[in-house]
Amino acid sequence: MNKRLISTIAIIVGFLAVAFVATGKPTQQTKSKDYVPTVGILQLVTHPALDEIHRGIVAGLKTQGYSGKKVKIDYQNAQANQANLKTMSQKFTNENADLTLGIATPAALSLAKTADGNSPVILAGITDPAGSGLVKSAQRPGANITGTSGDSPLEQHLNVIKQVVPKAKKLGIIYTTSDHGGEYNAKKMAQLAKTAGYDVHMYTISTTNDMQQVAETMASQVDVVYAPQDNGVASAMKTLISITNKDNIPVIPAVNTMVKDGGVATISVSQYDIGYQAGIMAGQVLKGKDTATYPVKTITKGDVVVNLKQAKLLGLKLPANMIKTAETKGEVFK
Incomplete structure (x- = not known):
């Protein structure tokens, strides 16, 4: 074996060794x-x-x-x-x-x-x-x-608010300060709602521990609450509902699991x-x-989700077509 061939083999072996050490595992080509x-x-x-x-x-x-x-x-x-x-x-x-x-x-x-x-x-x-x-x-x-x-269908969510609480003028929107997605959705909804003529009030929580105090303040100042796709708000949804129910304030959330926890209705993208x-x-x-x-x-495709028990508790009459769509193509909580 000549020296040039030996040198070439040594270089190849050295390269493979470096590749293995750099990644800590075999390269894609060497996997069995x-x-x-x-x-x-x-x-x-x-x-x-x-x-x-x-x-x-x-x-x-x-x-x-x-x-x-x-x-x-x-x-x-x-x-x-x-x-x-x-x-x-x-x-x-x-x-x-x-x-x-x-x-x-x-x-x-x-x-x-x-x-x-x-x-x-x-x-x-x-x-x-x-x-x-x-x-x-x-x-x-x-x-x-x-x-x-x-991506939350925010325009459809706003339409749900209009249908469920047609006389509402003051809209509360709550999100978690550390949740980029929640803040993004909350601020986009605020813009849409203001354009539609709502008096929008924004509220924030830092952790789920803040929900009770913030929700108590919010419930005394608004007619309806929008809860965006936000991990902190979703985790504290039951606390939010326990407060808003006392003041007979409906909550329109972003996803079906939040409707199950006490939201009234939504158009939910399947998680x-x-x-x-x-x-x-x-x-x-x-x-x-x-x-x-x-x-x-x-x-982006979403389904209609309603909570009939919550609507009844708050004295709300949901549109018949909304209930029918939820029954046939969406989800109904009773």
């Missing part, structure tokens, strides 16, 4: 057919909407062949603790997860920061991913991040579908699809 990828799922907090996204992710991964012994899923729930988000994100990096999914904007931001442009991050139900700085644009994300966005699509995208990325050119998918 039996290789089992590790997928990290980071959820901000436990509440029904985010739980539905998680359930959808698992189902979506399954359609791509990643279930059972074909994948290792490491599920972590930060329970709304920022320190937990950082620790759990780092855990995925330390374990060399092949891909991570973030359920809710704070979880996605934490994963993105820890991944630092390296391992793929899939968004699951993130409002305004470009505005959050997670991607360059929805059409061309541009780096290691893509996924799904659940399960948001997760399901994110799971499919994760599977495609594991198979080699490039996140940089894989467009963010926005889920």
Whole structure:
């Protein structure tokens, strides 16, 4: 064997060794057919909407062949603790997860920061991913991040308010200061409502512990409340309803799980579908699809959801066509 051939082999071996050390795992090309990828799922907090996204992710991964012994899923729930988000994100990096999914904007931001442009991050139900700085644009994300966005049908929500509480003039909107998606939806709704002639009052909470005091103030000042797709508000929905019910103030929320917790009615985008699509995208990325050119998918189709028990409690008569649509194509809570 001549010296030139030996040198060439040495260079190739050295390159492969560096590639392995740099990533902490074999490169995509060297993975065997039996290789089992590790997928990290980071959820901000436990509440029904985010739980539905998680359930959808698992189902979506399954359609791509990643279930059972074909994948290792490491599920972590930060329970709304920022320190937990950082620790759990780092855990995925330390374990060399092949891909991570973030359920809710704070979880996605934490994963993105820890991944630092390296391992793929899939968004699951993130409002305004470009505005959050997670991607360059929805059409061309541009780096290691893509996924799904659940865009609230705000104009339809405003129409629900008009139908359910036609005489209302003062609209209260509440959101969590640390939730970019909640703030984004709240401010967009405020603009729409002002244009429609409502006297809009904005209220904020820092944590769920603030809800009772803020809700008491809000209920004394408005005719109806809009609760946007906001993780803090969704987690404290039952507290909000317990206060607004005392003053006979209806709450129109963004998603079906919040209607179940005491909201009157809404047009709800399926949280399960948001997760399901994110799971499919994760599977495609594991198979080699490039996140940089894989467009963010926005889920916008919604179903009518009503809470007949809550409407009766507040003395509201819901439009017959709204109830009929909910019964045939949507969801009804009695």
